Amino acid sequence: MNNSNKQKELLVTNDDGFQSKGIQALAQMLREFGNVTVVAPTTAQSGKSASITLDQPLMIEKIRTEPATKALGSLRVYTLSGTPVDCAKMGINGFINEGHMPDILVSGINHGSNASAASIYSGTLGAAIEGTLYDVPSVGLSICTHDENPDLSAVLHYSRLIIRRVLEDGLRRTVYLNVNFPAIPLEQIRGIRMARQGMGRWIKEFDHRVTRRGKHYFWMVGEFEDQEAVGAPDADHHLVDSGYISIVPHSIDTTAYDEVERLHDLWDLDNNMENS
Amino acid sequence: MNNSNKQKELLVTNDDGFQSKGIQALAQMLREFGNVTVVAPTTAQSGKSASITLDQPLMIEKIRTEPATKALGSLRVYTLSGTPVDCAKMGINGFINEGHMPDILVSGINHGSNASAASIYSGTLGAAIEGTLYDVPSVGLSICTHDENPDLSAVLHYSRLIIRRVLEDGLRRTVYLNVNFPAIPLEQIRGIRMARQGMGRWIKEFDHRVTRRGKHYFWMVGEFEDQEAVGAPDADHHLVDSGYISIVPHSIDTTAYDEVERLHDLWDLDNNMENS
Numbered sequence: 141m142n143n144s145n146k147q148k149e150l151l152v153t154n155d156d157g158f159q160s161k162g163i164q165a166l167a168q169m170l171r172e173f174g175n176v177t178v179v180a181p182t183t184a185q186s187g188k189s190a191s192i193t194l195d196q197p198l199m200i201e202k203i204r205t206e207p208a209t210k211a212l213g214s215l216r217v218y219t220l221s222g223t224p225v226d227c228a229k230m231g232i233n234g235f236i237n238e239g240h241m242p243d244i245l246v247s248g249i250n251h252g253s254n255a256s257a258a259s260i261y262s263g264t265l266g267a268a269i270e271g272t273l274y275d276v277p278s279v280g281l282s283i284c285t286h287d288e289n290p291d292l293s294a295v296l297h298y299s300r301l302i303i304r305r306v307l308e309d310g311l312r313r314t315v316y317l318n319v320n321f322p323a324i325p326l327e328q329i330r331g332i333r334m335a336r337q338g339m340g341r342w343i344k345e346f347d348h349r350v351t352r353r354g355k356h357y358f359w360m361v362g363e364f365e366d367q368e369a370v371g372a373p374d375a376d377h378h379l380v381d382s383g384y385i386s387i388v389p390h391s392i393d394t395t396a397y398d399e400v401e402r403l404h405d406l407w408d409l410d411n412n413m414e415n416s
Numbered sequence: 417m418n419n420s421n422k423q424k425e426l427l428v429t430n431d432d433g434f435q436s437k438g439i440q441a442l443a444q445m446l447r448e449f450g451n452v453t454v455v456a457p458t459t460a461q462s463g464k465s466a467s468i469t470l471d472q473p474l475m476i477e478k479i480r481t482e483p484a485t486k487a488l489g490s491l492r493v494y495t496l497s498g499t500p501v502d503c504a505k506m507g508i509n510g511f512i513n514e515g516h517m518p519d520i521l522v523s524g525i526n527h528g529s530n531a532s533a534a535s536i537y538s539g540t541l542g543a544a545i546e547g548t549l550y551d552v553p554s555v556g557l558s559i560c561t562h563d564e565n566p567d568l569s570a571v572l573h574y575s576r577l578i579i580r581r582v583l584e585d586g587l588r589r590t591v592y593l594n595v596n597f598p599a600i601p602l603e604q605i606r607g608i609r610m611a612r613q614g615m616g617r618w619i620k621e622f623d624h625r626v627t628r629r630g631k632h633y634f635w636m637v638g639e640f641e642d643q644e645a646v647g648a649p650d651a652d653h654h655l656v657d658s659g660y661i662s663i664v665p666h667s668i669d670t671t672a673y674d675e676v677e678r679l680h681d682l683w684d685l686d687n688n689m690e691n692s
Contacts (some may be wrong), residue, residue, distance in 0.1 A: 189466035189501075190536050197625075197633040222487050224466075224648040225537075226636070231554075233621050234634070258494070260545060260668065261501075269536060273617045301689040309682065315672045331688045334680040336671040341549045345509050357473040360502070374676075387685075389675035392536065395612040396591045399665035400650075406585065410665075412579040412607045 148174030148213070148307060153227040153243035154250060155185040155263030158203065162249030163414040165292050166281065169300060171212035172245060174305060178217040179231040181263075185223050186252070188263035188269065192229075193222040198200035200230065212304070224267035228237070232274045242305055245271030249295055250280030251288065255320040255386060256364075257378040265390070268316040272392045275393045277306050278316040284380050285323035293326040298385055311389075318378045328383060335386040339367040379393030424450030424489070424583060426657040427518035427552070428525060429503040429541030431461040434479065437472030438525030441568050442557065445576060446522060447488035449583060453518070454493040455507040457539075459500050462528070466542035468505075469498040476506065477583045500543035508550045520583055521547030524557030525571055527564065531596040531653040531662060532614040532640075541666070544592040548668045553582050554592040561599035562657050569602040574661055578608075587665075594664045596656045604659060615643040 150170045154163040170176045182199075199221040206215040218236065220227050228245060230236060236321035247267040254262040254386045264280045271278030281299055283290050302319060311317065318337075322329070342362035349357055376386035407413055426446045430439040434456035445451045458475075475497040482491040486506035494512065496503050499536040504521060530538040540556045547554030555578065559571050574685060580593060585591065594613075598605070625633055644651045652662035683689055 151637040184471070187468040189464075189542065191462040191465040191466075191467040191499075191539075192537050192636060194636055195460070197635055198613070198622075199631065199633045200453045201631075203669060217478065222466075229621055229636075229688045234624070257549060259670070260549070261468050263467075266465065273533060275534070282663070300444060305689065312672070312675060315675050325633070332685050336673065336676065337669050343509065345505055346474075355475065355477075357475045358506070359473055360468060360470055360505075366429070372675045381439050387679070388670040389679060390670045391672040392670075393613050393615070393667075394666040394670050396588070396667040397612065399588060399591050400610045400612065403663070404667060407581050410607050411609060413574070413581065 149176055149240065150176045151231040151245045152176055153224055153231065153247050153267045154176045155180050155181065155188060155224045156251055157184045160251060161289055162251055165296060166246060167215060167248050169296050170303065173213065173303060175213040175333045176210065176215045177231060179227040179236065179237060181224060181227060182221045185263045188223045188266060188396045189261050190266035191223050192224050193226050198222045198226055212320055223262040225270045227354060228267040228270035230250060232271065232276060241274065242276055243279040244303065245276045246281065246303065247366050248283035251290065251291065252278060252282065252311040253284040253320055253377065253380065254282040254318055255380055256340040259318055259390065265318055268416055269392050272314060272316045275313060277311040279303065279317050280307055283321045283323055287323065290323055291325050294324065294329045295321045297326050298332060303353050314391045314393045315389045319385045320376055320389055322380050322383050324383060329385060330383040332385045332387060333379050335376040335379050335388050336374050337388055337390065338377040340377065341365055341367065368384065422500045423599065425516065425518045427448055427507040427521045428452055429456050429500055429507065429543045431464060431500045431522050432527055433455065433457050433460045434493060434640065436527060437565055438527055438559065441572060442522060443491060447491060449489065449579060450486065451489040452491045453507060453512060455496055455503040457500060457503060458495040458497045461539045463537045464499045464542060466545050467499050469502050474498045474502055483552065483656050499540040501546045504543040504546035505523045508547065508552060508594050517550065518552055519553040519679050520579065521552045522557065524542050525568065526558035527654065528558065528562050528670065529560040529596055529656065530556060530558040530594055532616040533658055535594055535613055535666065541594055545668050546600045548590060552585040555582055556594045559597045560601055563599065566599055567601050569606045571597045571655065573602050574608060590667045590669045591665045593653035594666055596652055596662045598656050598659050600659060605661060606659040609655050610628060611652040611655050611664050612650050613664050613666065614653040616653065617641050617643065656670045665669065
């Protein structure tokens with residue numbers, strides 16, 4: 141463990157639940173930087189976006205601890221019966237850290253892409269949004285396969301570089317990082333690229349069924365519809381498809397500032413729209 | 417009903433569930449513009465953000481219909497056992513509209529503020545995000561009280577003006593509107609203002625309890641911590657507190673574009689961070 145990093149406190153969560161391979165590999169790697177606290181959902185929480193649990197109690201359980209070694213920080217693993225945002229809140233605001241802010245929040249390694257429109261529904265990024273709200277530099281990491289046992293060599297190698305820079309440089313207030321990795325071995329990675337959130341959406345989303353009693357119900361399915369031009373060079377999902385690691389800086393302030401003035405004038409708000 | 421609006425199709429949802437006063441008053445008012453289809457959650461879905469239901473089937477039920485009259489469009493009310501985003505998807509992509517896109521999606525009237533950081537967790541706005549993803553102009557409406565039976569006179573008066581303008585002018589692609597109303601009668605409203613998402617967050621969020629068997633659990637509570645300077649004139653929650661209606665244009669593209677280039681240079685991505 142690098143001396144200058146000895147005191148770092150790292151908070152780790154995800155949306156696949158504490159038992160997934162991605163979060164376990166991540167937590168171990170991060171011990172190179174300092175003391176790691178995992179607060180992860182008890183059960184899978186994919187598609188939970190930034191949702192919070194208001195209508196039921198949150199049960200917490202301490203799963204295991206490992207002491208610090210010469211080379212590695214300590215590890216504490218908790219599970220929480222809530223969403224990724226609940227987990228982030230518990231790690232930042234809850235009783236676990238007794239008022240000490242973590243130096244970084246890392247969410248992942250998610251099994252499945254969070255590029256393009258997936259970023260909207262992502263519980264992995266919900267947790268990163270929450271960390272950012274509390275001024276904790278926050279990073280979401282995802283590998284673009286739903287394989288439960290993927291080759292994480294590239295993710296671990298490049299995440300290490302990214303985490304080191306975020307710990308050293310911080311991130312701008314309101315900004316978090318959404319990093320997506322192609323599911324290919326380290327030696328096939330073509331590079332790392334800064335990117336923008338690619339445009340796309342799901343179509344044909346509902347598998348329609350009818351019960352024997354005539355009730356209609358649906359399972360959510362869907363096909364991804366790419367809305368980017370072929371070869372758009374800076375859309376995150378295109379980059380990942382081409383063998384690059386994409387890093388999108390997202391903001392938790394989602395105000396469309398250029399629309400504030402335009403709509404003010406267009407709608408004559410000085411007269412409270414009464415003349416419109 | 418205005419002739420030019422006769423063919424308008426309006427999709428309505430919310431996060432409080434189909435039985436709330438807010439959505440019922442909204443649906444009736446919107447019939448002035450055309451045919452209204454309500455697809456609302458069966459049960460309350462507050463705090464669900466943009467979450468989707470992947471792990472269980474979605475049950476749909478048709479609750480009631482009212483035919484069009486000389487003055488008003490028709491009304492169809494469905495409930496769906498899912499989140500606000502599920503409802504938006506069902507109204508846009510599902511079997512209800514048989515491939516016809518609605519002219520507008522209106523989510524609300526939410527009972528409770530969705531200004532400032534509440535916008536992050538809001539199911540009301542989750543639905544508006546979803547509409548925007550499908551290029552349906554989308555508006556979230558919220559009255560800043562949890563009263564189940566609030567005075568909606570101001571909300572209905574000004575929502576009518578806002579909806580008319582959105583139907584006429586559309587909204588820029590990727591942009592939806594988050595409108596918050598103070599819980600005061602129409603005659604006390606000081607005006608309508610374009611605003612930005614105010615900065616704030618919740619603190620002291622967990623009510624910690626212990627079961628008789630020694631298990632730790634928590635209820636989510638919390639106090640709002642305002643992070644804006646006193647009197648910040650354009651923060652949405654300040655405006656609402658001062659008796660104004662706030663309209664924030666939010667974007668579903670949350671890329672922090674100014675950070676893309678800065679981090680590219682800072683982190684020497686041309687060399688894939690290997691020298692850092």
